[in-house]
Every structure is written in C-alpha cells, then in structure tokens.
Amino acid sequence: MDKLWPTLLILVVLALVFLGMWLGWRRRARRDSVVVVPTALEDAGATLLSAKALHVATTYHDKPLDRAVVAGLAFRSTASVTVSQGGVTLTAPGESSVAIAASAILGVGAATWTIDRTVERDGLLMIAWRVPADAEGPVLDTYLRVTDPDERRRLIAGISSISSTTNDADDDATDETTDKTTGSEA
Template sequence: MTRETAVLIFIALAVVLLGLGVWAWIRRTRRDSALAAPLGEIPAGAATRAVFHGLYVATTRHDEPLERLAIRGLGFRSRVTVTVTDLGVALDLTGQPRLFLSLERIASVGQATVAIDRVVEKDGLVRLAWHAAADTPDRTLVDTYLRAQDASSRAVVDAIAGILPAPTSTTPTGTDA
C-alpha cells in the first residue's frame, strides 16, 4: 500500500465518522423536538437574590445524567450566568437567548458529581430539575447541570432552594401520629 492510498483511506474513514456523528445528532434533535427551553426575560418586579457565573454542562433526562438532550439552546456546553430571583432562575448562556425557569417549572435543586462529559469532585455540580414541557400533560422532567466558578455549588443550590416553595407534607406529625 502506498502512502497516498493510506492517506485516502484515513480521509474516507474520517468523512464517514463525521457523517455518522451528524446523522446521530440530527436523529437526537428530532427525538427531542417536543421539548423546549423556556425562553424569556426575568419578569418585571422580580427581586434579584443572587448572581453566579460558571459553566453550563448539559441538560439530560431526569435521573439519567449520561443521556444528553438536544433541546434548542441547551445542546452544547457554554459559559453561563445564573440569576436567582424571587420568581425563578434565569440562565444566560453565551450566544443564546435568555432562559427563564419560573418557580412553577422548577421541581428541585441539588448537587451532583457526574454528568455527560463531566466528572468533578463530590457534589461539584449543580443539578437543577425542571419541567421542559410545562404546557403538556406529561410535563417532562429534565436535569440541567451547572458548574459554578465564582462560588461553591452548595451556595448556588442554597440560593435556588431558598426561593422554592416548601414541600407540603401529607404524613401526620406530632403526638397524633
């Protein structure tokens, strides 16, 4: 085999692999087309509680940190500014319109160690669970992973948890239980 033949084989292999990657991403985009990020500005009158800078890592299916979703605006890693207000959380990703997660959309917030493409120290990621399809009956739950840069992930989680309504308990407490 000549050197030119080997180079042509490698070029052909690279083109095939790139084509397969593009085809897979298109299929993933079609699969996730029913899911939408809530684009919008922070409502007028909302009080800012905290602002954090960091990295947007990924959005995945709820409790499946290795299954990336191809939601428009959330498909790729980016720098992010997280603004916590009393009415919800705004995510400003580089080159994308602002996303605003109202309190009704946010299901929970916590810490994580692993997300697709990223493994960090224990509890080094913020996991924000929210409803991607708020207007549909199934209310698909997704997890967005963030990596704080100017604060600890615990500080981001505490700031977001501080605006969420307290969970209602259905179990009796006290001496009547």
C-alpha cells in the same frame, strides 16, 4: 503508490465517523425540537442572587448520558445564573435565555459527573426541572459548574428556597441527589 490506499482508507473511515456524528446530532436535534424552553419568567419578582457559572450539560432526568438538544442549553458555555422569586434564568452568550419557573423546579443539589464532565465530589450544581412547568412534559437535569463551593451552596439554597418542592441543601439530601443523578449506589 503503496501509501495511497491506506491513506484513502483512513480518510474514508474518518469521513464516515464525521458523517455519523453529524447525522446523530441532527437526529437528536429533531427529537428534541418538540421541547420548547421558556425564555422569560412570567413574574420574575425580586432578584435574590446571581452568579457566573459554566453550563456543562442538560440531560434527560435519570439519563445522565442522554444530552438534551434544546434551545439555549444544547452546548457547553459560560452562563449567568440569576435566581429570582419567580425562578431561575440562565443566560449564555449568543444563545437565548432559558427561564426555569419556580413551579417547574423538581429538585436541586450537587452532582459529581454528567455526560462530558467529571469533577470533584459535589462539584456540579444540578437543577431538575419540568418543561413546561404545568404539564406532563419531559424532566430535564441542567448541570452547572460553579467553581467556588460557597457560591455553589448559596445557589443551591437560593434555588431550594423558591422551589415549590421541599429541597434540603444539607449533606444527606445532597448525597441522595448526587447518587440518584449519577447512578452510583448510596
């Protein structure tokens, strides 16, 4: 009997923690339900390159600790990344595809950390993009983990080449993007 009350107290605390996590996720999902992510490119054009990656997280731009709960990008998963003349398509198993039009891409570069992942320097590929592309919607940062550094550089160069903004994949631009994204000082 002397262990019953502490056990019940621990169970109640755990139940409250899980309830708080569940309510927080539902609130975040409701907040982000207004963000409608395109599932197909209007004019994909020729495929330039494709790669396998791990979708680590999608966050709001300049808020790397604020996960965006949008369709196709809410959870960490493996993903197929296809870069075509019309944009980038991310396809995760069991999720709808996410199409990022070339005109929506605001920047691309390397990052070292995001909400739930820290890797070696420049170990993440970060794509900053606007939803929808032609409006003043929110800007999202999508973080992908491509383990092969050469493949990551090819993806950065390929995405930079189709982007409507000028993005250099050289070390200075990469450092600048990394520092801005992660909040560390340059």
